[in-house]
Amino acid sequence: MAEALYVIKVGGNVIDNPALLDRFLADFAQVKGHKVLIHGGGKIATRIGDKLGIESKYVDGRRITDAATIDVVTMVYGGLVNKQVVAKLQSLQCNAIGLTGADANIIPAVKRPVKTIDYGFVGDVEPSKLNVAPLKAMLEAGLTPVFAPLTHDGNSQILNTNADTIASSLATALSAHYTVRLIYCFEKRGVLRDANDDNAVINLIDREIYQQLLADGVLSDGILPKLENAFSAIESGVNEVLIGHANDVLPNTTGAVAGTLIR
Incomplete structure (x- = not known):
C-alpha cells in the first residue's frame, strides 16, 4: 500500500489571526509523515494594498488581479505570508520549504480567458501539466513544502490562483504516488447544515447527499x-477529502474525523 500523504490547505480567518495561526502551525508541525501545506492570505494582501494606495476590486467575491495587484499578492503571498509560515515551522522543528x-x-x-469579466492576472491550473517529481523528491528528503497561492504561465508571468484549487490539484497529482487525504482547514467545524450554527456539522457527504x-x-x-x-479530487484519485476546523488538524491526520468527510 502506498505511503500516506496529507495535503492540507489553511485559509479563511486563520491566516489573518496570529493566535489561530500559531496554534494551527504548532499542530501541523506535529503531523507525522509526509505532508504539504497550502495557504491563502487575501485579507493581508488587501491591507498591504490599502497602505500602498492600491484598491482591491472584487466581482462576486473574486479578486480582480490587475497589474498593480499581481505585484502586491506576489509580495504578500509569496514573500511575507509564506516566509513567516516557513520560519514559524522551522522554530517548531518542522523542516519546511516555501514555494x-x-x-x-x-x-x-x-491566464484565465476573458469572457464577461476580465479577472486580470488570474491563473487556471492545468492538472495534466503539473510537475510533481521535484515535489516528491522534497517529500522523500524529509522536507515539508509550503505553497503560496501563486502559479506561472511559463512566459515569466506570475498568476494569482485559488488556494483551494491548488490544494485539490496537488492532491490529485500526488495521488499517483501516495494515499492522499486532502484536508481543508478554516474557522468552521465543517460543512454546516445551518451556516449560523457551528454545531450543525454534516459529518459525511457523498455525491447523492450533496445533490440533496x-x-x-x-x-x-x-x-x-x-x-x-473535493469531489473533483476524489473522482481523480484522491482517497478522502475532509473539511474541518483548523484546531482539529491533528485528529484529522491520525485516523479520526472531526468535521465533514467527503467520499
Whole structure:
C-alpha cells in the first residue's frame, strides 16, 4: 500500500489571526509523515494594498488581479505570508520549504480567458501539466513544502490562483504516488447544515447527499467551491477529502474525523 500523504490547505480567518495561526502551525508541525501545506492570505494582501494606495476590486467575491495587484499578492503571498509560515515551522522543528507554483515548474497555469469579466492576472491550473517529481523528491528528503497561492504561465508571468484549487490539484497529482487525504482547514467545524450554527456539522457527504443538500438550499455559497474541488479530487484519485476546523488538524491526520468527510 502506498505511503500516506496529507495535503492540507489553511485559509479563511486563520491566516489573518496570529493566535489561530500559531496554534494551527504548532499542530501541523506535529503531523507525522509526509505532508504539504497550502495557504491563502487575501485579507493581508488587501491591507498591504490599502497602505500602498492600491484598491482591491472584487466581482462576486473574486479578486480582480490587475497589474498593480499581481505585484502586491506576489509580495504578500509569496514573500511575507509564506516566509513567516516557513520560519514559524522551522522554530517548531518542522523542516519546511516555501514555494510558489513557479518554483521547479511545479504548477504551470494559463491566464484565465476573458469572457464577461476580465479577472486580470488570474491563473487556471492545468492538472495534466503539473510537475510533481521535484515535489516528491522534497517529500522523500524529509522536507515539508509550503505553497503560496501563486502559479506561472511559463512566459515569466506570475498568476494569482485559488488556494483551494491548488490544494485539490496537488492532491490529485500526488495521488499517483501516495494515499492522499486532502484536508481543508478554516474557522468552521465543517460543512454546516445551518451556516449560523457551528454545531450543525454534516459529518459525511457523498455525491447523492450533496445533490440533496443543493436541492434543499442548505449549503452556503462560500462552501460550494470547496465541495466541488473535493469531489473533483476524489473522482481523480484522491482517497478522502475532509473539511474541518483548523484546531482539529491533528485528529484529522491520525485516523479520526472531526468535521465533514467527503467520499
